[in-house]
Amino acid sequence: MADKAAFHVIVLGPSGGPREDRVTGLLVRSTSTTWSPDSVVAVDAGTLLAGIIRLLAEYMPSKDEQNVLQEGPFAGLQLPCETAEANAAHVFREIIGAVLITHAHLDHISGLAINTPILEAGSGPKPVAALPSVLSAMKNHMFNDVIWPNLSDEDGGAGLLTYQRLVEGGNPRFGRGEARGYVRACNGLLTKCLSVSHGRCKQKYHPESGAHHRVGSAVFASDQLMLPSRAISVDHTEAGAFYSPARSPRLLPANQKDSGLATVESSAFFLRDHSTGNEIIVFGDVEPDSVSLEGHNKLVWDTAAPKIAAGTLRAIFIECSYNDSIDDAYLYGHMCPRHLAAELTILAAKVVDMRDSAAQADKKRKRAGTTIVGDVPPDQVSPKSKRSQSNSSGVNMNINVNCPTQSRNNSIVEKDMPDATLAASARAESFSLPGGPGAAPADDSIPNSSSWADSNPLPLAGLSVYIIHIKEHLTDGPPPGDQILRELRAHGEAASLGCEFFLPDPLQGIWI
Template structure:
């Protein structure tokens, strides 16, 4: 199985708390690079060394020979040079992990990075930490700041164990060619591109001198010592913590009242340099239907052509709660009904991308589709997808004129304006308004062949079945009703995922 796969993913931390030893953390590598130095990237680091040690301890009996070659389990194929799981975990962090990608600066995504970084002193150089500028600003000013934790970075006179790599939101067009345009190196064998998404809302107050934002209720002393951070801090004085429903106003009626702001998170596109295959790893994210600044649609628009081309293999995305949660208590997270609604938007974008790829050959494709349904064995799955979707798109009415004009206006904006956040939230829940019955008879379905792995499940710490069991059942039921065609999975942390 591994020999046919482009990606090897190890889920170190599958959950979103409250246990501190299993919070978010993944390792990703290209199978073309084997287990060579700098061949893996960590995506988030709530759990890092602790997760590696746990997995190595559980699979220690799988060493095949005296060289320490692992023949099964999540670290299959890795030669471990030491006897103990602890020493081998330190080796993996120092030498095998080439960089750490951080989706957003919440503790359950960065705490392992802080605690683990001192062991890099015995390594060969600073470890790159790559993220959006706002994320790195928060980490720099509020964690590695010689107050919360020593400054272990190579900036501002720090120890030099970490080096910050500030990513261009949406990709850097100066790098890459063709389909890899905008991608930058993540580690040996992997490229990455980062898009901003919303992880709920918080209150902020603008500081007129520094041009920054800070926590409501801060003392004057904090105002005077304001660090140049773009990070958003949270007011804990009322019940509005990340609630998407309790603070509906973008502009306060009272000038002294704080303005609501988006909590920025990220979606990383990871591209295998050898095959061109890709996966997407989301940080914490909320549905566009409740967001102050809907950003998910941009991710789906970028992903759809890759699904049509057959290069996007999997999505790792959070689904923290089951459907019993009310929207007012999502706190910037997903539940099954909202995740499937988001995937319905992706399915619609796939239809549009497939139609665009067929050009003026819709009629011929429609005829070919009828033929392929009679003799399916003569047509490849990818060809069937294009033909069936094209025929279905032809039967649907064209979008309204105002939608076409709106798209044209966006295209005419200057480059600087294109990078600004999109805050034109729809008046209705676009995802739920989609009529998935219009693609119900397609063969294959729009998201056929796509695997969706669920991470960041909130643990209940109570008797009874794991929360993921109900979440998975609800996702599968919603997905079948929506005729998506994708497969939902809850990762097993004791097994590697080959994609």
């Protein structure tokens, strides 16, 4: 499988806590490159050196063997040093070309902070790329000479890190065709970042200055809007065992939806292999749109759907922190199987729409004997051209189906939509997963999967979904990931998604 793969992914940290040595951290490289300088990008760095050392120690050759790893996720890596620790430092300094950060919570950046001082022996500052609000939080509240030394190259720091502020949704000044908006992540890989929601909090930060004002206490409840779990040691159930500052506006009284709560911004990184054009998505912590009421995930699915329809999006790495026994009030900006399956059902409906639109366009092309404008990929047409083309051709490849928020692209007038597209829109009536505690919330924006249940292939066939950020119980009994995986597979089968769900093994590389 490695011979045909475009990506090699190593999940250093598959967990969402509470163990500090297994929290979120992934390494990604293109298979078109060797283990050469700047050939790997790290996505999040809750665990970084500790995870690399653990894996190298597992497979280090004996002294009388050649100094190239023969097994394990780092197979083929040239070992310039004798110990796992020294070789891990070499990987961090030289092989990892950049670090992408989804959001500034400690379980995603603590390894970077602790590990950065060893870069002094490297060959220049290490790029840290993220959305401006994420870098602002790190700059003002981590690398600030108070919580941790300022190791960046800004504001008189030590210069070991350099911040790269990403344009949300991609920078259209870079790339052409399908790669437009992507920027270099490392040798062989490009990236584009979209914003997602990780719950709400009562702290507001200016995205650049870092100045903040308090809308209320960050720890102790001062009014009736505060969820019980926001106060320390109130909820002693398993569901409330993990304290988090994030909470959902859906759980507040109807007249308090605009109560001054600020969105905790997280990210979804599209990673594109420069050689093949194949892609994967790596999510940071994320909550469902049905809970956030903001529609950020919909924009990610709008971008992903044509890539799945074209067969270029190969895998998604996304969190699913709890099993379905969790109540929405205790999700704290995270996912559970019922919500993740509902989100993937929305994605599946968009893929079906893309295929229906393509089939309708193909019929028109055969009838007319000419090429129609709808065949041009949306990212190769200017917004002004899109408006005129959607009226003249009757085809729009970025269809927004039953979502409360408007897409980035111009909406399409119903009378201009082809019959197949109208049918696809009409089928987004209602969707519910199997009843009981794991039932999906009633949501008119979730499509009815029965319309594609008998299709071949199913809409997400060929897509691998890897589950990360699982909250560990640290109790006797089966690992929590086992139940989460069972529930996801049951929901996926009930919704006729066609994708496969996996729990990544930190001791094995993933070839995609």
